[in-house]
Amino acid sequence: MAENMEHLEELHTWIRNGDVQALLEMSRALHPADAAERLAVLRPEELGRYIELLGTAQALDIFEFVPFEIQKETLKYLPRTILVELMSLMSPDDRADLVEELDEKSQERLLSLLMQAERQDILKLITYPEGSAGAYMTTDYAFLRADGTIRSALDQLRFQALKKETIYYVYVVNQARKLIGFVSLRELIMAHPDMDIAAVMNKNVISVRVDEDIENVAKEMTHYDFLAIPVVDADDRLVGIITYDDVFDVMTEEATEDMYLLANLDTDEKISSPLPRSVKLRVPWLLINLCTALLAAFTVNFFSGTIARYVALASLMPIVAGIGGNAGTQSLTVVVRALALGEIKVKGNWKVLFKQIGVGFFSGLICGMVMAGIAYAWFGNVWLSLILWMAMTTNLILAGLFGAMVPITLRKLKLDPALGSSIFVTMATDVGGFSTFLGLSSLLLHYLVE
Amino acid sequence: MAENMEHLEELHTWIRNGDVQALLEMSRALHPADAAERLAVLRPEELGRYIELLGTAQALDIFEFVPFEIQKETLKYLPRTILVELMSLMSPDDRADLVEELDEKSQERLLSLLMQAERQDILKLITYPEGSAGAYMTTDYAFLRADGTIRSALDQLRFQALKKETIYYVYVVNQARKLIGFVSLRELIMAHPDMDIAAVMNKNVISVRVDEDIENVAKEMTHYDFLAIPVVDADDRLVGIITYDDVFDVMTEEATEDMYLLANLDTDEKISSPLPRSVKLRVPWLLINLCTALLAAFTVNFFSGTIARYVALASLMPIVAGIGGNAGTQSLTVVVRALALGEIKVKGNWKVLFKQIGVGFFSGLICGMVMAGIAYAWFGNVWLSLILWMAMTTNLILAGLFGAMVPITLRKLKLDPALGSSIFVTMATDVGGFSTFLGLSSLLLHYLVE
Numbered sequence: 001m002a003e004n005m006e007h008l009e010e011l012h013t014w015i016r017n018g019d020v021q022a023l024l025e026m027s028r029a030l031h032p033a034d035a036a037e038r039l040a041v042l043r044p045e046e047l048g049r050y051i052e053l054l055g056t057a058q059a060l061d062i063f064e065f066v067p068f069e070i071q072k073e074t075l076k077y078l079p080r081t082i083l084v085e086l087m088s089l090m091s092p093d094d095r096a097d098l099v100e101e102l103d104e105k106s107q108e109r110l111l112s113l114l115m116q117a118e119r120q121d122i123l124k125l126i127t128y129p130e131g132s133a134g135a136y137m138t139t140d141y142a143f144l145r146a147d148g149t150i151r152s153a154l155d156q157l158r159f160q161a162l163k164k165e166t167i168y169y170v171y172v173v174n175q176a177r178k179l180i181g182f183v184s185l186r187e188l189i190m191a192h193p194d195m196d197i198a199a200v201m202n203k204n205v206i207s208v209r210v211d212e213d214i215e216n217v218a219k220e221m222t223h224y225d226f227l228a229i230p231v232v233d234a235d236d237r238l239v240g241i242i243t244y245d246d247v248f249d250v251m252t253e254e255a256t257e258d259m260y261l262l263a264n265l266d267t268d269e270k271i272s273s274p275l276p277r278s279v280k281l282r283v284p285w286l287l288i289n290l291c292t293a294l295l296a297a298f299t300v301n302f303f304s305g306t307i308a309r310y311v312a313l314a315s316l317m318p319i320v321a322g323i324g325g326n327a328g329t330q331s332l333t334v335v336v337r338a339l340a341l342g343e344i345k346v347k348g349n350w351k352v353l354f355k356q357i358g359v360g361f362f363s364g365l366i367c368g369m370v371m372a373g374i375a376y377a378w379f380g381n382v383w384l385s386l387i388l389w390m391a392m393t394t395n396l397i398l399a400g401l402f403g404a405m406v407p408i409t410l411r412k413l414k415l416d417p418a419l420g421s422s423i424f425v426t427m428a429t430d431v432g433g434f435s436t437f438l439g440l441s442s443l444l445l446h447y448l449v450e
Numbered sequence: 451m452a453e454n455m456e457h458l459e460e461l462h463t464w465i466r467n468g469d470v471q472a473l474l475e476m477s478r479a480l481h482p483a484d485a486a487e488r489l490a491v492l493r494p495e496e497l498g499r500y501i502e503l504l505g506t507a508q509a510l511d512i513f514e515f516v517p518f519e520i521q522k523e524t525l526k527y528l529p530r531t532i533l534v535e536l537m538s539l540m541s542p543d544d545r546a547d548l549v550e551e552l553d554e555k556s557q558e559r560l561l562s563l564l565m566q567a568e569r570q571d572i573l574k575l576i577t578y579p580e581g582s583a584g585a586y587m588t589t590d591y592a593f594l595r596a597d598g599t600i601r602s603a604l605d606q607l608r609f610q611a612l613k614k615e616t617i618y619y620v621y622v623v624n625q626a627r628k629l630i631g632f633v634s635l636r637e638l639i640m641a642h643p644d645m646d647i648a649a650v651m652n653k654n655v656i657s658v659r660v661d662e663d664i665e666n667v668a669k670e671m672t673h674y675d676f677l678a679i680p681v682v683d684a685d686d687r688l689v690g691i692i693t694y695d696d697v698f699d700v701m702t703e704e705a706t707e708d709m710y711l712l713a714n715l716d717t718d719e720k721i722s723s724p725l726p727r728s729v730k731l732r733v734p735w736l737l738i739n740l741c742t743a744l745l746a747a748f749t750v751n752f753f754s755g756t757i758a759r760y761v762a763l764a765s766l767m768p769i770v771a772g773i774g775g776n777a778g779t780q781s782l783t784v785v786v787r788a789l790a791l792g793e794i795k796v797k798g799n800w801k802v803l804f805k806q807i808g809v810g811f812f813s814g815l816i817c818g819m820v821m822a823g824i825a826y827a828w829f830g831n832v833w834l835s836l837i838l839w840m841a842m843t844t845n846l847i848l849a850g851l852f853g854a855m856v857p858i859t860l861r862k863l864k865l866d867p868a869l870g871s872s873i874f875v876t877m878a879t880d881v882g883g884f885s886t887f888l889g890l891s892s893l894l895l896h897y898l899v900e
Contacts, residue, residue, distance in 0.1 A: 255705030338721035
């Protein structure tokens, strides 16, 4: 911490005094991602001044690693010429994402400053719906025509001077710009310079449509271990590529989303969300849960006469419901994860369902027997133990049934398999647990109370 | 499904008849990952025959995409020469992972067949502990000495004939094999062929130690958007690289692990695990949960006198505990995820804790008030409503406190922040919810029962 404070003091001083030399040295000594982390604590006007001092070409690499929120604020403090320069140098997908974050007025002002080609490129990219391949792709890719030799291809690529890691696959298109193949940079290097591109290229090119769900794109890329995947429009024309680092982000977001939905959390919540926002995002879920908890309360209330006559039931009933809830969450989590990873075949639903029910049955038999023994030691009533055993076994069957059925059904309805699923499942195990345990107790009450 | 059955029939026939031509055509028409998926349903002896027919060089790409379990079985059916050829062609990390899967006898038999260099390479890789960078790295990387021109470097790489995507960063070492820099393949192509490597290379090379936790390596790589990261030994000597596709796998495994631990599941369970194995893996967790549920039951039992006098408490108490459990899971999930993504600074623990307590307090006030209103409409007792309100607010404070404290403490103890955490948290909200609600009711019982 002390070290960071020192760095911050230094930075403040350098920027105040316009010490370009010191700023340049720091920027070169660090990886852009690390430099960005250090700069992210500056005020936006200071960050703006930093870009001015260093020049856009020098500052760009670092600026692209600064979080969007801070990028957005910084733009306001940049002189017009620097702003235009910076935007035209940024990689197309980052640029479009940034413009999308701006309010409408700033968007218009910014777009009016840019060149026709860049403006159109941004407008095209920001119109793709959130979560589609189009919204994640970059238009900064390397492509070639099929005619010509390897040597001419390499020369051409040298002059295309592409940024970043987007050059490692070079896509081959025909005259209508339709995607017909690809060559990896490695193959270009390895092949004899006089060979034809057509002879080296892989014709078996796998691409995704621009409107494809980005989660499916990530699945494709990890399935094939691709570094990048080409994105085509409805007419098979190459319009962009998605690279492995975008997949890193998508995988992280997807895992967070699933975990959040299983815990009944809004996906907009962050660890850094201000307290009122967190409360606002969580309370609706808790209130929905309150409704289902009320159902459980009504179930218990229905048997209040039985409880009044044998109050030990009140102590034992949370165990039946609680273990059921835990078993339900187990089945639910296994199934939700398997659906997310594409491990369940469309035709395999029944098998999954029966297995989870079976696991619930046998786990219920075992845990129920243990609990029956404990209850016998505690209350000394063999009928109470038998009722517990039966209720726990039944409830763990319900846990397996609902734990598998709820996410499978949600997916069939084209909803996220994790959405609200744990509320449904615990409702089933609460209501199921209370009603089997208290229901059996009511039926056999004369054995419990002499 | 019907189509797949047809493919399988065809495959059976081709392999039985030794139709190399048809097999070659199929293998070339598909991406290796897809071909592997189709072949994975064959019996191991058939897959072995397929490799023999095609020849190892042709079959290798596809074989590397076949799941380990099936690879392992297939090895048993390969003639010795084919086996040796296949193993020596496989990429070093996949090969070491496969050998690690074998039982000791098969391992020895296989190692005895291989050449000295390969044997040593395998033995070196399989001795790295599970979950370390060494266990994931490949020894198949491109490296150069700092002296020499770009032109000579490119020629050298052409002759190194490296496999796969491992060539995109070329590492520069000194005479002691210490890592001193790197050049991307893109930079090699872009630079003038007569320039010196030393002039083009990046000296600011970021590497990981061979014993580093692979989850930290994945975090580094996604932080920097790296395609590959070099792995060095204690003396800074280059010993391997880890590539982006390994990170895909690590990220998937890591997310699964966190989700499973939050649901009290063993990380060895898979959707395809046989039923008895699933039961065996789940029952221990359920039994641990049974112990904590017993604590809650004892709490309720302590107040059984109160419940006997006012049985409505039995209906309402699951609501207090249930909403508390849900709120606790919310805080827990946010904190566990933030810890996994490195979003919580070491010094930021207190801030996180206080915020979660605050969120619990305000959510409790709101949900408690709603529940108080419902209870008033149901039972018409203002004291009961007040008790509910207070109990729910207190319990949601506990939910925030334990939801944040448990994972933070687990991490301080160098354990996984998600390990068993939900059991602790629901224990706290169950015992806390029952004891505050029933405790307050006992104190104020004369207001509840006229």
